[in-house]
Amino acid sequence: MSSRIVITGVGVVSPYGAGPSLLWEQLIAGRSALRPLLSFDTEHIHCKAGGQWVDFLPGDFLPARLARRIDRFSMFGLIAAQQAFMDAGFSCDSLLQADDSQRQRAERVGVTVGNNLGGWEFAERELANLWQKGPREISPYMATAWFPAAVQGIISIQLGLKGIGRTFLGDRASGAYAIKHAAQCLQVHHADSMFAGGAEAPFSPYAALCYETSNLMSRQASERPAEAYRPFDQAHDGLVAGEGAAFLFMEREEDAIQRGAHIYAELAGWATTHDGYDRTQSAPDGRRFADAMRNAMKKAGVTAEQVDCVFAAGSAIPAEDISEAQAIRLALGEQISRVPVCVPKSAFGNLFGAATPVDVVISLLAMQHRTLPATLHLDQPASDCHLEHVTKQPRSVARLDVIVVNARGIGGANACLVLRRGPEESAGGTGA
Amino acid sequence: MTILESTRDDIFLNVRQTIVSQFELDPTAIESATTFTELDIDSIERVDLTLQLEKQFGIQLPDQRVKTCQTIGELADLVRTISEKQAAELQPALREN
Numbered sequence: 177m178s179s180r181i182v183i184t185g186v187g188v189v190s191p192y193g194a195g196p197s198l199l200w201e202q203l204i205a206g207r208s209a210l211r212p213l214l215s216f217d218t219e220h221i222h223c224k225a226g227g228q229w230v231d232f233l234p235g236d237f238l239p240a241r242l243a244r245r246i247d248r249f250s251m252f253g254l255i256a257a258q259q260a261f262m263d264a265g266f267s268c269d270s271l272l273q274a275d276d277s278q279r280q281r282a283e284r285v286g287v288t289v290g291n292n293l294g295g296w297e298f299a300e301r302e303l304a305n306l307w308q309k310g311p312r313e314i315s316p317y318m319a320t321a322w323f324p325a326a327v328q329g330i331i332s333i334q335l336g337l338k339g340i341g342r343t344f345l346g347d348r349a350s351g352a353y354a355i356k357h358a359a360q361c362l363q364v365h366h367a368d369s370m371f372a373g374g375a376e377a378p379f380s381p382y383a384a385l386c387y388e389t390s391n392l393m394s395r396q397a398s399e400r401p402a403e404a405y406r407p408f409d410q411a412h413d414g415l416v417a418g419e420g421a422a423f424l425f426m427e428r429e430e431d432a433i434q435r436g437a438h439i440y441a442e443l444a445g446w447a448t449t450h451d452g453y454d455r456t457q458s459a460p461d462g463r464r465f466a467d468a469m470r471n472a473m474k475k476a477g478v479t480a481e482q483v484d485c486v487f488a489a490g491s492a493i494p495a496e497d498i499s500e501a502q503a504i505r506l507a508l509g510e511q512i513s514r515v516p517v518c519v520p521k522s523a524f525g526n527l528f529g530a531a532t533p534v535d536v537v538i539s540l541l542a543m544q545h546r547t548l549p550a551t552l553h554l555d556q557p558a559s560d561c562h563l564e565h566v567t568k569q570p571r572s573v574a575r576l577d578v579i580v581v582n583a584r585g586i587g588g589a590n591a592c593l594v595l596r597r598g599p600e601e602s603a604g605g606t607g608a
Numbered sequence: 609m610t611i612l613e614s615t616r617d618d619i620f621l622n623v624r625q626t627i628v629s630q631f632e633l634d635p636t637a638i639e640s641a642t643t644f645t646e647l648d649i650d651s652i653e654r655v656d657l658t659l660q661l662e663k664q665f666g667i668q669l670p671d672q673r674v675k676t677c678q679t680i681g682e683l684a685d686l687v688r689t690i691s692e693k694q695a696a697e698l699q700p701a702l703r704e705n
Contacts (some may be wrong), residue, residue, distance in 0.1 A: 241632050312662075316655035549626075 418525020451588025
């Protein structure tokens with residue numbers, strides 16, 4: 177029988193700032209982190225709002241020597257991974273010591289990352305240098321700073337991980353792919369522990385334009401920036417981006433119990449499917465998305481009766497919302513009127529490569545508090561989007577043991593994760 | 609003071625200060641014989657340092673010669689050699705003007 181895979185550490189950087197507690201507090205207070213984008217000229221794009229951590233100072237978290245070598249998305253990823261490692265009960269240098277046993281341990285620790293864009297803030301600055309001043313003015317760090325796998329590299333180097341390292345690019349499902357792969361690596365004993373998550377920093381002129389050309393971004397951001405992201409609402413008109421990162425520390429349940437770690441939850445099921453329908457549009461019938469949900473629930477050994485909540489992908493792209501609502505109906509059947517559905521990311525934006533990892537962190541916090549955060553800006557469900565939505569206010573619930581987390585990338589790249597409350601907290605982390 | 613009047617020590621101190629500020633290092637840990645490896649300055653950081661020194665001294669350091677420098681003192685000597693060579697080449701032109 178396969179080992180259960182559990183989550184024993186979490187870290188997050190959100191548009192509100194660093195740390196899971198801050199994210200949870202702001203969500204429960206119902207505060208929107210969406211605001212007009214001011215860090216670059218947005219004349220060329222329609223979606224002029226987003227979830228941006230405007231007062232982020234790299235020096236508050238990282239040595240200047242390191243910060244000048246890496247892009248913003250790598251900074252977010254590294255900060256979130258460090259948090260997850262410490263939350264799991266380890267010190268950040270615990271794998272960096274040079275003795276043989278630590279080296280062997282480090283070879284069994286891996287990292288998987290979801291990302292979509294790479295580090296365009298860094299790249300755009302250096303491309304401007306190339307055209308304006310010439311090739312000798314390009315930062316020598318450019319080669320290692322801009323590409324999507326940079327996060328995986330910097331986490332491995334800074335934390336001393338020497339096991340599996342992989343980066344997944346699947347649009348808004350990238351992070352779900354990363355978490356799924358980490359769980360599979362643990363189940364087949366290719367690693368003893370895994371960092372899994374995602375990072376994204378989409379706010380630079382070219383990066384923002386990449387999203388715009390998909391024609392999937394909201395156009396109402398100029399009129400109401402703080403309320404532009406409206407999943408399942410009748411005024412939904414597309415995505416609003418956010419920046420940040422989230423990482424989970426995952427291991428096999430028996431290892432976690434042996435070292436006395438705090439277990440947030442079990443990652444009990446996972447599945448992916450593809451619509452195979454269109455380059456940008458998801459299939460309207462939601463059938464393959466429903467299959468991803470069913471397959472993940474089946475793997476978890478969970479029936480629709482046992483599902484306590486669905487964290488929807490909630491893109492707010494009208495056709496995707498309708499397709500996802502249909503998928504949820506198909507997957508939950510008669511339970512549809514009972515199961516609450518929430519999209520907390522409507523408060524701070526869609527973090528694309530980090531969207532699902534952030535949703536997982538929020539799900540784990542929701543389990544702890546037995547409270548569901550609301551889907552902000554969902555005033556009146558659109559036709560065909562009627563579900564048991566959690567709107568306006570957070571909802572306290574008596575039972576929150578099984579959460580289904582949906583993810584969906586462009587063109588119907590579907591993923592689903594199932595989280596199940598683990599054994600009650602044990603003694604707490606014991607350190608490295 | 610022109611580059612021709614700078615002493616070897618002046619240039620070493622200048623290079624050392626650039627390294628200290630660029631890599632957040634303790635100046636007392638850097639002597640002429642200190643190696644880049646001892647300071648944990650990797651190959652990409654050495655390129656970064658080279659570009660900074662080029663701007664600072666208004667020179668172009670040949671990549672192949674930079675690569676052979678193992679110590680801070682050797683790099684400072686290279687900066688001095690290239691600076692003097694460049695200044696000497698410029699002097700006749702200046703006199704003609």
